[in-house]
Amino acid sequence: MELVCPAGNFPSLKAAVINGADAVYLGFKDETNARNFSGLNFNDTKLEKSLTYARDRNIKIYVAINTYPQPAAWHKWQAAIDRAADIGVNAVIVADIGVMDYAVNKYPDLNLHLSVQGSATNVDALNFYYKNFNIKRAVIPRVLALPQINRLAEKSPVDLEVFAFGSLCIMAEGRCHLSSYITGESPNMCGVCSPASAVAWKNTGDVLETRLNNVLIDRYEPDENAGYPTLCKGRFKVGDNVYHTLEEPTSLNTLSILPELHKIGVKALKIEGRQRSPAYVGQVVKVWREAIDAYTKSPELFSERTSWQLALNKVSEGSQTTLGAYSRPWQ
Amino acid sequence: MAVSENEKMMKLSLGPILYFWERSTIFDFYEQVARSPVDIVYLGETVCAKRRQLSLHDWLDLAYKLKERGKQVVLSTLTLLEAESELSQVRRICENDDFTVEANDMSAVYMLSEQGVPFVSGPFINIYNARSLNTLVKLGLQRWVMPVELSRQTLDEILTSSKKDFPDSPFETEVFSFGYLPLAFSARCFTARAHNLPKDDCRFICGQHVDGMPVQSQEDETVFTLNGIQTQSGQCYNLLQQLPAMRSMGVDIMRISPQSAGTVDIIQEFHMARLNGVDHVEVSPESCNGYWFHRAGMENCYFK
Numbered sequence: 001m002e003l004v005c006p007a008g009n010f011p012s013l014k015a016a017v018i019n020g021a022d023a024v025y026l027g028f029k030d031e032t033n034a035r036n037f038s039g040l041n042f043n044d045t046k047l048e049k050s051l052t053y054a055r056d057r058n059i060k061i062y063v064a065i066n067t068y069p070q071p072a073a074w075h076k077w078q079a080a081i082d083r084a085a086d087i088g089v090n091a092v093i094v095a096d097i098g099v100m101d102y103a104v105n106k107y108p109d110l111n112l113h114l115s116v117q118g119s120a121t122n123v124d125a126l127n128f129y130y131k132n133f134n135i136k137r138a139v140i141p142r143v144l145a146l147p148q149i150n151r152l153a154e155k156s157p158v159d160l161e162v163f164a165f166g167s168l169c170i171m172a173e174g175r176c177h178l179s180s181y182i183t184g185e186s187p188n189m190c191g192v193c194s195p196a197s198a199v200a201w202k203n204t205g206d207v208l209e210t211r212l213n214n215v216l217i218d219r220y221e222p223d224e225n226a227g228y229p230t231l232c233k234g235r236f237k238v239g240d241n242v243y244h245t246l247e248e249p250t251s252l253n254t255l256s257i258l259p260e261l262h263k264i265g266v267k268a269l270k271i272e273g274r275q276r277s278p279a280y281v282g283q284v285v286k287v288w289r290e291a292i293d294a295y296t297k298s299p300e301l302f303s304e305r306t307s308w309q310l311a312l313n314k315v316s317e318g319s320q321t322t323l324g325a326y327s328r329p330w331q
Numbered sequence: 332m333a334v335s336e337n338e339k340m341m342k343l344s345l346g347p348i349l350y351f352w353e354r355s356t357i358f359d360f361y362e363q364v365a366r367s368p369v370d371i372v373y374l375g376e377t378v379c380a381k382r383r384q385l386s387l388h389d390w391l392d393l394a395y396k397l398k399e400r401g402k403q404v405v406l407s408t409l410t411l412l413e414a415e416s417e418l419s420q421v422r423r424i425c426e427n428d429d430f431t432v433e434a435n436d437m438s439a440v441y442m443l444s445e446q447g448v449p450f451v452s453g454p455f456i457n458i459y460n461a462r463s464l465n466t467l468v469k470l471g472l473q474r475w476v477m478p479v480e481l482s483r484q485t486l487d488e489i490l491t492s493s494k495k496d497f498p499d500s501p502f503e504t505e506v507f508s509f510g511y512l513p514l515a516f517s518a519r520c521f522t523a524r525a526h527n528l529p530k531d532d533c534r535f536i537c538g539q540h541v542d543g544m545p546v547q548s549q550e551d552e553t554v555f556t557l558n559g560i561q562t563q564s565g566q567c568y569n570l571l572q573q574l575p576a577m578r579s580m581g582v583d584i585m586r587i588s589p590q591s592a593g594t595v596d597i598i599q600e601f602h603m604a605r606l607n608g609v610d611h612v613e614v615s616p617e618s619c620n621g622y623w624f625h626r627a628g629m630e631n632c633y634f635k
Binding site: 068069070071072074095096097098099101102119120121122123124125127128129131132143144145148151170171172174175176177178180181182183184186188189213215216217218219232234235236237238239241242245246247325331 | 410411412413414415417418436437438439440441442444455457459460461462463464466467470478479480481485488489491492512514515516517518519521524525529530531544545546547548549550551552554555557562564621622625626627628629
């Protein structure tokens with residue numbers, strides 16, 4: 001199984017490679033990718049440097065061009081595909097069918113991976129992208145349960161990549177406009193969710209309030225750990241109850257089902273977190289490398305090591321992890 | 332300002348019912364709709380595969396009745412598909428012989444394009460630019476419903492560039508113009524969660540909330556509406572005043588999304604506006620229209 005790791009900058013890319021990534025995914029410095037955060041991502045010089053570094057070590061580079069261009073800025077997406085093809089990346093990760101149509105017609109040899117933002121959750125959606133754009137791989141949205149992924153893998157015309165670890169989108173990716181409803185900017189259009197520019201933190205007495213475009217997302221008492229005000233993780237009111245209306249702030253961690261993912265035939269495991277620090281990337285990749293190697297060496301003897309869990313829990317959001325939709329405790 | 336003879340009359344559509352209503356309520360509702368001046372009616376369950384108060388046979392019965400009453404009927408498919416049984420449900424709809432299908436997932440687009448059958452794309456088929464639109468037109472798209480987060484300006488650019496680059500692309504454009512905006516889909520059921528029920532034992536609790544459950548911030552601002560696995564806008568989207576602007580841009584159809592009360596009155600209001608203009612239309616400050624003006628969706632740009 002290929003371990004696909006995030007890099008928001010060159011130090012993260014190095015951390016991923018040193019700690020055992022098989023492939024690294026990254027984005028250009030603009031809204032053509034779904035982590036369009038200031039201070040992140042790669043200009044042409046940095047990308048070429050990264051590519052050389054990775055190639056020398058036999059590591060693949062995938063470029064995420066996985067947002068949805070609007071007409072006025074179409075040229076940016078076209079240029080991003082041109083640059084990726086020109087420097088010879090191993091694959092581009094794409095979501096928009098216009099971008100795919102451009103890429104497959106202009107660069108028939110360029111490998112296309114369907115981004116999670118493409119929102120393909122079933123075999124006929126995969127057939128659509130395979131037949132029309134010859135995609136080689138698809139990243140599956142974090143909405144399917146393990147048996148559903150199993151059946152999908154049996155019939156899929158392309159390799160499947162799943163999210164193994166990191167922040168958890170609870171909505172079907174590519175079909176969530178919550179962020180643009182509150183802030184005007186969304187993952188599909190701008191490559192951001194709950195953007196930092198819309199965030200405000202304010203202390204009122206002992207209570208810390210977090211807001212997005214002035215909408216109150218959460219209130220924290222002094223004994224609570226405050227989290228970034230991601231919309232779907234806020235505490236809102238339904239009737240008289242104030243609670244995490246959509247989801248608790250937790251991270252996805254699938255270490256315990258690594259053997260099952262392998263048996264199902266999942267070809268690649270994705271670590272989320274291009275926005276995270278090189279130290280985070282290094283730590284997480286190290287654990288996953290060890291786990292995959294331990295499993296490959298003796299599948300029957302594989303069990304989750306406590307040291308792995310401790311290392312991962314330390315870096316997880318809200319210090320809690322979950323199997324998310326794979327196990328569905330809420331089902 | 333009344334519509335002049337040579338201007339094309341804006342068509343009105345009624346989107347699929349997004350909530351879980353009782354069987355008899357649904358039949359009564361469409362009886363009223365049949366008598367209303369709406370031109371196009373979308374039928375079917377698009378949100379949750381567990382909601383099966385009507386079978387495909389029932390929906391088809393309704394479709395024939397509405398067709399007899401002069402409505403153009405389109406069958407809508409499920410948006411988020413997870414299980415193979417759901418895929419079969421969609422396949423049965425796509426294989427019907429008599430009615431056009433609104434594809435709400437790429438699986439339906441695949442099935443319909445493979446059959447060579449013209450189709451409509453729903454608001455969650457991500458068409459954000461002219462090249463995407465025209466790629467789908469080549470595969471049989473005959474009408475698209477614009478993704479709700481796009482603005483008037485983006486729509487204008489898509490239509491302009493589409494006409495320039497692909498002058499022969501024949502398709503219609505529909506805009507979600509009234510109702511609570513469908514914003515997101517999840518594997519989780521938020522209505523069941525609100526009632527502390529697991530999804531597998533949801534007891535169809537969403538049936539108690541015929542217009543969804545309002546979600547408010549801790550300072551009582553209405554933010555979202557829960558509708559099972561779907562999250563909707565907290566405010567009602569209303570683009571009635573934009574009717575003339577839409578007509579001049581080349582929008583063919585304005586979509587109204589059903590609510591438990593007053594939907595036929597809304598249809599009537601839109602109908603009067605397409606006949607007589609919008610000069611006397613009043614818009615509630617409680618409604619929203621931000622997306623259309625390239626702002627946050629929740630904003631109301633008439634009252635800023």
